[in-house]
Amino acid sequence: MSLSTNKMFYVSWEAFHRATKELAYQLLGQDYNAIVAVSRGGLVPAAILARELNIRVVDSICVASYEHDKQGSLSILKDASLADSDKLLIVDDLVDTGETAKALREHFPKACFVTVYAKPQGKPLVDKYVTDIEQDTWIQLPWDMELAYSKPLAEK
């Protein structure tokens, strides 16, 4: 899925916070004791979940997708130092094609993989998520946007 689609789902900071808090409610009482954020998109929801679930141990794994011919394959730029465990939460902002989630599940087979948003193709790879988004829709996340002037309708 690329940014060339014209279907957009715009997410404000408040909406992102609300949805991530809903994810925290779903995870409450499940005894997770550490988080691995999938950098960069997973850093923000990981911070919110860590606060809501009172988890003090937070690590990151830094990944990057290859371009063009190697599209879909993933390289790990920095691994997490936490070992795989069924008490570990792997947190990303969204799952789209599922390529990132697939690689992370192979890397952390025992852990629980969660995202805030999920598109149909990636959904089967996520243990928990909050909001369904259509496959042909681009999710515009709050850290990728800024406030801007909007012309009155009569002038458009």
Ligand SMILES: O=P(O)(O)OC[C@H]1O[C@H](OP(=O)(O)OP(=O)(O)O)[C@H](O)[C@@H]1O
């Ligand atoms: O299901 P997929 O098709 O693999 O897409 C989902 C991944 O894509 C985005 O990260 P991206 O690689 O754009 O990098 P970023 O988190 O550094 O922005 C998002 O944060 C997920 O990690």
Ligand code: HPA
């Ligand atoms: O819909 C999306 N929005 C932002 N980043 C993404 N990375 C993969 N899909 C998306």
Ligand SMILES: [Mg+2]
């Ligand atoms: Mg990402």
